[in-house]
Amino acid sequence: METNFAASLSLIAPEIVLSLSGLLLLLIAAWGGDKGARVISIASAIALGAAFALTAPAVCAGASGPDTMAFGGQFRADAFAGLAKLMIFAAAGAALVVSPRFFERAGAMRAEFPVLVLFATLGMSIMVSASDLITLYIGLELNSLSAYVLAAILRDDERSAEAGLKYFVLGGLASGILLFGMSLTYGFAGTTNFGGIAVAVSDGLSTGQLFGLTFVLAGLAFKISAAPFHMWTPDVYEGAPTPVTMFFASAPKVAAIALLARVALEAFGTQAIAWQQIVIFAALLSIVIGALGAIGQQNVKRLLAYSSINNVGFILIGLAAGTVAGASAMMVYLAIYVVMTIGSFVAVLLMRDADGNQVEGISDLAGLSTTRPALAWALMALMFSLAGIPPLFGFWGKFVVFQAAVEADLVALAAIGIAASVIGAFYYIKIVKVMFFDEPAGTVTGEGDTPHWALLLICGVLISPLGYLLTGWLGNLADMAAASLAVAF
Amino acid sequence: MGGFPILSVMLLVPLVGAIVCLFLDAKPARMVALLATLIDLALGILLWANYDIGGAQWQFTERANLFAGFEYALGIDGIALMLIMLSVFLMPICIGASWEAITKRVGEYMAAFLIMEVLMIGVFAAQDLFLFYIFFEAGLIPMYLIIGIWGGQNRIYAAYKFFLYTLLGSVLMLIAMLWMVNEAGTTSIPVLMEYDFAPEAQTWLWLAFFASFAVKMPMWPVHTWLPDAHVQAPTAGSVILAGVLLKLGGYGFIRFSLPMFPDASAEFGWLVWGLSMVAVVLTSLIALVQADMKKLIAYSSVAHMAIVTVGLFAFNVQGLEGAMMVMLGHGLVSGALFLCVGVIYDRLRTREISRYGGLSINMPAYAVLFMLFTMAAVGLPGTSNFVGEFLALAGIYQANSWVAFVCTTGIILGAAYMLYLYRRICFGEQKNADAAAMPDLSLREYLLLGPIAAAVLWMGVYPESFLAPMRADIEILDTRLAAAAPEGDAHLAIGEGAPAEEEHAEGEAH
Numbered sequence: 001m002e003t004n005f006a007a008s009l010s011l012i013a014p015e016i017v018l019s020l021s022g023l024l025l026l027l028i029a030a031w032g033g034d035k036g037a038r039v040i041s042i043a044s045a046i047a048l049g050a051a052f053a054l055t056a057p058a059v060c061a062g063a064s065g066p067d068t069m070a071f072g073g074q075f076r077a078d079a080f081a082g083l084a085k086l087m088i089f090a091a092a093g094a095a096l097v098v099s100p101r102f103f104e105r106a107g108a109m110r111a112e113f114p115v116l117v118l119f120a121t122l123g124m125s126i127m128v129s130a131s132d133l134i135t136l137y138i139g140l141e142l143n144s145l146s147a148y149v150l151a152a153i154l155r156d157d158e159r160s161a162e163a164g165l166k167y168f169v170l171g172g173l174a175s176g177i178l179l180f181g182m183s184l185t186y187g188f189a190g191t192t193n194f195g196g197i198a199v200a201v202s203d204g205l206s207t208g209q210l211f212g213l214t215f216v217l218a219g220l221a222f223k224i225s226a227a228p229f230h231m232w233t234p235d236v237y238e239g240a241p242t243p244v245t246m247f248f249a250s251a252p253k254v255a256a257i258a259l260l261a262r263v264a265l266e267a268f269g270t271q272a273i274a275w276q277q278i279v280i281f282a283a284l285l286s287i288v289i290g291a292l293g294a295i296g297q298q299n300v301k302r303l304l305a306y307s308s309i310n311n312v313g314f315i316l317i318g319l320a321a322g323t324v325a326g327a328s329a330m331m332v333y334l335a336i337y338v339v340m341t342i343g344s345f346v347a348v349l350l351m352r353d354a355d356g357n358q359v360e361g362i363s364d365l366a367g368l369s370t371t372r373p374a375l376a377w378a379l380m381a382l383m384f385s386l387a388g389i390p391p392l393f394g395f396w397g398k399f400v401v402f403q404a405a406v407e408a409d410l411v412a413l414a415a416i417g418i419a420a421s422v423i424g425a426f427y428y429i430k431i432v433k434v435m436f437f438d439e440p441a442g443t444v445t446g447e448g449d450t451p452h453w454a455l456l457l458i459c460g461v462l463i464s465p466l467g468y469l470l471t472g473w474l475g476n477l478a479d480m481a482a483a484s485l486a487v488a489f
Numbered sequence: 490m491g492g493f494p495i496l497s498v499m500l501l502v503p504l505v506g507a508i509v510c511l512f513l514d515a516k517p518a519r520m521v522a523l524l525a526t527l528i529d530l531a532l533g534i535l536l537w538a539n540y541d542i543g544g545a546q547w548q549f550t551e552r553a554n555l556f557a558g559f560e561y562a563l564g565i566d567g568i569a570l571m572l573i574m575l576s577v578f579l580m581p582i583c584i585g586a587s588w589e590a591i592t593k594r595v596g597e598y599m600a601a602f603l604i605m606e607v608l609m610i611g612v613f614a615a616q617d618l619f620l621f622y623i624f625f626e627a628g629l630i631p632m633y634l635i636i637g638i639w640g641g642q643n644r645i646y647a648a649y650k651f652f653l654y655t656l657l658g659s660v661l662m663l664i665a666m667l668w669m670v671n672e673a674g675t676t677s678i679p680v681l682m683e684y685d686f687a688p689e690a691q692t693w694l695w696l697a698f699f700a701s702f703a704v705k706m707p708m709w710p711v712h713t714w715l716p717d718a719h720v721q722a723p724t725a726g727s728v729i730l731a732g733v734l735l736k737l738g739g740y741g742f743i744r745f746s747l748p749m750f751p752d753a754s755a756e757f758g759w760l761v762w763g764l765s766m767v768a769v770v771l772t773s774l775i776a777l778v779q780a781d782m783k784k785l786i787a788y789s790s791v792a793h794m795a796i797v798t799v800g801l802f803a804f805n806v807q808g809l810e811g812a813m814m815v816m817l818g819h820g821l822v823s824g825a826l827f828l829c830v831g832v833i834y835d836r837l838r839t840r841e842i843s844r845y846g847g848l849s850i851n852m853p854a855y856a857v858l859f860m861l862f863t864m865a866a867v868g869l870p871g872t873s874n875f876v877g878e879f880l881a882l883a884g885i886y887q888a889n890s891w892v893a894f895v896c897t898t899g900i901i902l903g904a905a906y907m908l909y910l911y912r913r914i915c916f917g918e919q920k921n922a923d924a925a926a927m928p929d930l931s932l933r934e935y936l937l938l939g940p941i942a943a944a945v946l947w948m949g950v951y952p953e954s955f956l957a958p959m960r961a962d963i964e965i966l967d968t969r970l971a972a973a974a975p976e977g978d979a980h981l982a983i984g985e986g987a988p989a990e991e992e993h994a995e996g997e998a999h
Contacts, residue, residue: 369594369597370594384630389626389627389629389630389656390622390623390626390627391623391624391627395623395626399558399619399663399667400558402663402664402667403558403667403670403671406664406667406668406671407667407671411664411668414664414667415661415664418660418661418663418664419657419660419661421660422653422656422657422660425652425653425656426649426653429633429649429652429653432633432634432637433637433645433648433649436634436637436638437637437638437644437645437648468555468556469555469556471556471557471558472556472557474557475557475558476557
């Protein structure tokens with residue numbers, strides 16, 4: 001595992017770019033105040049772009065093997081981590097694009113916002129590359145601490161403060177559970193390195209290791225808001241400012257799921273039976289709770305929160321398959337999920353009344369198809385896509401995940417999961433019903449901003465049937481990423 | 490046809506039309522929609538004219554490697570050809586039927602119909618399992634919008650019911666498809682039609698496909714979405730629903746369930762027969778007591794579709810041919826009946842049967858055409874449905890005479906409810922002054938009903954034109970099923986018929 005230091009540094013080039021620019025911009029923000037917020041936003045977006053460009057070659061080349069190890073096996077810059085990072089950087093970039101307009105309208109554009117996004121992104125970037133429990137925890141906490149502040153960034157807004165506090169308390173609890181699990185794992189495996197754990201558990205799990213694994217999974221389930229650890233999600237999503245919610249629903253999900261996959265497949269890959277049942281349980285429960293919980297919701301953001309719980313369930317089905325195809329399907333689903341999530345929240349951002357204030361009620365959407373046809377059609381496409389109805393691209397995510405499950409002989413899981421997705425379809429088509437069948441409420445009349453429309457257009461094109469033209473390319477990247485996981489499937 | 494990708498063009502024309510319609514006002518949108526559907530009709534006629542009867546099983550094939558996991562593969566056999574013809578024939582009529590009745594959001598309405606046309610042609614032409622699924626399932630979206638936006642009073646309930654029922658039916662089929670592809674290692678429908686799955690696997694696969702097709706068909710007891718959807722949909726929506734969408738179920742059975750799972754089909758024959766027998770008798774009786782014209786015709790559709798399913802599961806050539814003919818005939822006749830309802834609904838804005846009466850006095854031309862379609866629905870010789878029903882029942886008689894007996898009562902009951910409907914609407918006293926003052930058919934309505942009437946008579950008098958393209962495909966299917974076919978109880982001794990060369994030279998040539 002001896003890797004030379006310079007090589008290690010070159011492997012973490014994207015992280016170096018992010019941390020240096022984050023620190024620099026933080027200083028500028030401290031001295032320059034909120035006047036420079038917009039410039040700092042742009043600079044942060046450029047930093048993200050640079051990190052994206054530095055990561056992309058490894059993903060396209062399908063980097064894998066010992067050459068991707070940095071710092072004696074604590075950090076891995078393989079194609080799997082790379083693909084997850086690309087999604088994370090893109091999602092963070094989207095959050096930076098939409099937020100200045102939003103916060104300027106609220107009169108609360110702060111220079112630290114883009115900096116916090118950068119640090120959160122850095123944390124996630126470390127999470128997905130972690131191949132050691134300690135690296136994992138550093139990344140996770142760097143992300144979480146930034147996220148708690150982001151949730152509460154509208155200081156004068158009670159809901160935002162409440163969201164921040166709730167997120168902090170429950171997130172702290174989750175971190176505690178995770179740490180407890182990690183300590184048990186370390187105690188009974190004798191190492192914090194994933195490779196070392198894989199060797200230690202290869203002959204079967206001892207009771208202590210099993211407990212460790214269970215607690216680690218529970219802690220991570222909190223972070224991805226999988227049922228039964230999903231309770232914080234609707235409140236935080238509703239309370240946090242919409243661009244922040246968009247960020248929470250996209251990037252950290254990718255990071256935590258990629259991390260979960262790495263822990264499950266690399267560290268405990270030989271003991272798949274032990275975690276498979278936990279993952280299957282969480283997957284089915286998330287699908288059902290995400291679907292049932294959404295039915296009574298009146299607020300679009302809460303509804304999207306339940307929708308994200310529902311989607312996590314489908315992603316976990318890919319993980320439950322425990323195969324290369326499953327991991328690949330998971331990555332494809334994540335990529336499509338990120339696009340759909342960003343699109344949905346941008347659509348929420350475009351919901352403004354005549355005075356330019358945000359509206360979030362589902363009833364405010366009534367008759368949107370006659371008052372704002374472009375927004376209504378885009379939102380309809382997003383809803384059908386989230387429901388997984390072909391020919392929209394959301395179907396493809398479900399398709400590959402269930403294909404992986406069927407190939408792994410989990411036909412019953414696939415059948416139950418897909419049948420439960422019909423419950424989810426109910427509330428997605430309810431939104432369409434409100435927009436298209438109901439009499440206009442005339443609430444959503446305000447003009448949207450150009451960057452928002454541009455982002456919505458990009459997401460709309462990606463989830464349209466044109467998205468299927470990307471299936472080959474996306475599948476290829478995801479296959480290489482999954483194959484780069486250090487595990488003998 | 491050389492290298493001309495006619496099927497892709499048939500998909501592309503309405504698609505482009507739909508996108509254009511979205512951005513147009515009412516008047517130009519109507520024109521664009523009519524033009525697009527007429528071009529597709531012309532292309533359809535070209536397709537039929539160039540279809541080489543007795544040639545390759547799959548014609549006009551196209552293949553492109555655009556996607557991962559599945560292929561863009563199109564191609565048709567005779568069965569698909571006939572159903573595509575039915576779709577492109579009914580489509581301009583649907584646009585015409587909505588010409589004046591739809592006044593709000595016309596562009597979106599026309600776009601939804603054109604998208605429906607794309608998807609229906611896609612379903613019948615797809616040669617890849619997953620491409621088929623995408624087309625099959627995507628139809629939910631435009632149909633949901635058509636029922637929900639332009640439907641009647643209880644439209645939202647009907648739209649939900651339609652969407653969720655059919656979605657639940659088809660997702661299980663998707664899992665079965667994934668399993669099949671994993672097992673057989675190909676997504677090509679023609680290859681899968683010849684692949685022999687293990688008999689015990691067939692059982693589960695068959696049930697999963699059955700869940701989907703039975704809902705689409707619809708078979709009793711999962712038919713309850715149909716009357717709601719029909720009653721609430723606008724006239725053209727009902728025509729498409731009855732004319733083509735219901736055929737997706739039958740097409741599914743004949744393309745997937747029967748050739749891919751012959752053993753399971755034989756094993757579950759009793760189930761299909763049982764459900765069909767119940768459907769024929771029960772829904773006919775329900776139709777008899779309806780006070781709403783559209784509901785009555787909707788229930789009669791369920792009964793007719795039950796004749797299709799017994800024909801399909803008769804496991805012989807007559808049954809299969811009969812089932813196909815009933816599908817085509819019913820597509821025309823039920824479409825025409827919904828149009829007839831639409832004609833008087835547009836005038837009086839009610840579907841209550843009791844609000845009409847004696848229309849043959851003030852609307853004689855309407856009464857004549859309605860009579861023709863009523864007789865066709867009853868299955869009078871000389872009309873399209875007679876051919877199909879006779880063949881289907883003859884087919885099932887060879888398999889099980891009791892099923893044939895029960896299903897034949899459906900014909901009698903069919904005559905009862907249709908003639909009763911006709912008597913209440915067209916004959917008797919003119920007790921309602923407003924109904925008595927309704928004007929007779931307009932030119933537009935003649936243009937809608939006339940072509941269907943001609944087609945109904947053509948199919949009844951010379952069915953060979955429609956049977957000929959399908960004959961070879963049905964024979965292949967029959968051979969495939971022969972090993973699994975259950976032994977019939979009729980023990981027919983089929984003698985040598987009179988030599989047919991002279992009279993049927995054209996048919997025998999193929």
